[in-house]
Amino acid sequence: MLRTRSATLPSPSSWVLARVSCPRSSPNLSLPPRTRTFTTTTLVAGKSGSSARWLQRQQHDPYVRSRASGPLDAPAAFVSRSAFKLLDLHKARRGSLPLLRPDMVVVDLGAAPGGWIQAADSVLQGSGTIVGVDLLKLQHGVGAAEGVQFVQGDFLDPKVQARLKEALLDMSGDTKVDLVLSDMMANTSGNNTRDGALSLELCEAALAFAVQHLSPIRRATKVVTPSGRPTAAEGSKSLPIQFIVKHFASESTEAFRKELARYFRQVKWVKPPSSRKDSREGFFVCAGFKGKQSAETEPAEQAPAQDDLESSVFF
Template sequence: MNRSRSSSAWLNEHVNDAYVQQARAAGYRSRAAYKLIEIDDKDHLIRPGEVIVDLGAAPGGWSQVAAQRMQGKSRVIAVDLLDMTPVRGVTFVQGDFREQEVLQQLEALLGGDRVGLVLSDMSPNISGISVCDQARVMHLAELSLDFARNWLKPEGAFLVKLFQGHGFTDFLQEMRRIFKTVASRKPDASRDRSPEVYLLGKTLKT
C-alpha cells in the first residue's frame, strides 16, 4: 500500500472509530480518555485529595479525566513536549521530559508533596523502524518509572504505556522489584492491532 492509500485508510478508520465519536460527543480531546476511564473504573486509581502527575499529556484527554474525577479537591500536573490547550484544574509544563530542566520544573511545582498517581502515556514520534521505536518507548518508560520511584507515596500507583517487544520483560521484572503488585491492562479503547499495553504498579516496596 502506498503512502497516500495508507494515510487515507488511517483517516477513514479514525473518523469512523466509535471511541473517537464518543470522545467528541463527551467533549474529550482524544479517544485515549476512554482508556484511562476503563482502567480507573476497574482499579480506582484516581482519588480526590491526591496529587496526580500526567506525563505525555497532550492533547489532554487523560488530564481531563483526572481533573473531573478529582472533583477539584487536589492537583493535576501535566507535562508534554507539545503545547496543550489549558484544562481547568490542571497545571501544565511544556517541555521534553528527558531534559533535566523540565524535571526540575515539575519537581518545583510539587514543592515537596508526594504523588498519589503517576500516569505515563508518553510515546516518541514513530519512525517506522521497529527497533528504534521500541528503544525510544522503553527509554521514556524507564524515565517515568524512575520519577515514580522517587516521588510516589508509599501507597501510590504508577500506570505506564509500553509496546510489547525487546526490553518489555526486563521492565516488567523491574516493576515487580519496585511495586508490591503489578498488573497488565489492555483497555477496549486500545486498537486490537496496536502493540501497546499498560502496566500498573501499586504500593511501593519498602
C-alpha cells in the same frame, strides 16, 4: 501557594453526569465542529493508501466518534481519544480501591493535548492536584481548571524535571505524589526495535521519577466507597495503584516488567478496550510501591499477567 480542596468523589455510575453538569469542568476546548468528523465516504474516496485507511479507521472508531459528537459512555469534549484509556483503567477498579481518589496529587507525563488531565479532573471534580508535562502545549483551555498545572518541555531534561518539582511544591506544598501516570510516546516509526527502544527510554525515566516521588505502601487499604460505606466486597483490602506507564511491546517488555516488580508488589500488563487492537501499546499498572531498592536487589519473579478490562476488575 498551598491549596487545600476537598470534594466527594461521585459514585462510578454517576460521575459522567456530574462532569457534564459541572461548569468549572466545561472549558472552551476548541473541539472540531461536527462537520469534521469524517462522516462521508467522499472524504475517503479522494484519498489513497494509508490516508484512506486512516480516514476509514477514524470513521468507524466509536471512541473518535464519541469524542467529537456525543457520549459513548463518557462525555463528549475530550481533546483526545486517549482520555478513554484512563477512564477504562479507572472503571476497571470498580468495587475496589478507586484509581483516582479525592485530594490525590497526580503527575501526568506526556499530557498533551490534555485528554488524561480532563479525564482525571472529571473524576476528581476539582479535588486534588494534577501536574502535566509534555514537549507540546496542551490544547487551549485544558490547563485552566483549578488544581491543574502544566510544564512544557522534554521530561528527559533534568531542568524540566526541576520545574515539575517546583510546580508540585507550589501546588501541594510537597514533592510527594500519589499517582504517576505516563502516556509518553515518541512518534512511532513502524520499526518495532526502534520504537520499542524509544518507549523504554521514556518508561525508565518515568519509573525513576516515580521511585523518587512515591511513598512506600506498608499495608493494603480497607476498601470503602467514596461515601464511606463499605463496598460489596466488605472487608476486602486493596493496594493503591501508584504508577501507570504506557509501554510499546518489544523484546524488552519482560525485562522491564521484572524491573517494575522490584519496586511494586503488583504489576500487570493491561490493554484497555479503548486501546487500538492493532497497536503494540499497553500499560503496566503497578500497585503497592515497596520503596527504593538497592542495586543488588534481585529482579522479582512474578508470572506475567494481562487483564482484559472488559471482563474483569484487576487487583
